[in-house]
Amino acid sequence: MYLNEKARLATALLKEEYPDALCSLEDREPFRLLVSVRLAAQCTDARVNMVTPALFARFPTPQAMALADTAEVEEIIRSCGFFRTKAADLVAMSRQLCERHGGAVPESMEALTALQGVGRKSANLIRGDVFGLPAVVADTHLIRIANLLGLVDTKDPLKVETQLRELLDPAESNDFCHRCVLHGRAVCVARRPQCGRCVLHDVCDYGASAPANPA
Numbered sequence: 001m002y003l004n005e006k007a008r009l010a011t012a013l014l015k016e017e018y019p020d021a022l023c024s025l026e027d028r029e030p031f032r033l034l035v036s037v038r039l040a041a042q043c044t045d046a047r048v049n050m051v052t053p054a055l056f057a058r059f060p061t062p063q064a065m066a067l068a069d070t071a072e073v074e075e076i077i078r079s080c081g082f083f084r085t086k087a088a089d090l091v092a093m094s095r096q097l098c099e100r101h102g103g104a105v106p107e108s109m110e111a112l113t114a115l116q117g118v119g120r121k122s123a124n125l126i127r128g129d130v131f132g133l134p135a136v137v138a139d140t141h142l143i144r145i146a147n148l149l150g151l152v153d154t155k156d157p158l159k160v161e162t163q164l165r166e167l168l169d170p171a172e173s174n175d176f177c178h179r180c181v182l183h184g185r186a187v188c189v190a191r192r193p194q195c196g197r198c199v200l201h202d203v204c205d206y207g208a209s210a211p212a213n214p215a
Contacts, residue, residue: 007167014179021175030105037122043080062103065094089117128174136161137177141184150205
């Protein structure tokens, strides 16, 4: 099967299985989503969703966060892990948003990745979810599932992003990534993929090699 055909089928199967391709970070306002994405690094989205209400009650805008005492931010986000680095990034990022973009979250990859603490994965999520642009969010679930399917043969995030951009329908790419996260949590789990009940089984290289794997 050609890779572009495999990508098309995988996209359709995941779309049927997970019709609501939503990011599991709950806040959709651009600045707060950007903050949430930074907090989610090496932390669960569920934990971030527990922490952000108090954080945004205290610092609801870039202007407020830019003036924050970093120690106070640290205390609020402590349970997210790496809280000192994240707090410093959030305050610096907010200052940069105010100084460079009038407090608005920018759209371009270059402007987003120039912000402190924002890498390509975070920038792609913002571009896809906030601005509705084609995006490939190369998180751990997407990288794992794309490799198991045989769509890519690399764990390098930039290479995965670049190769999937060539295979995925641009209009579906952002939602495909969200669906891979949902599928990676529910079925294609890292330690023991449940191939016996996977909707991608028939288009998956790994699934074809392990057909007897129980549900």
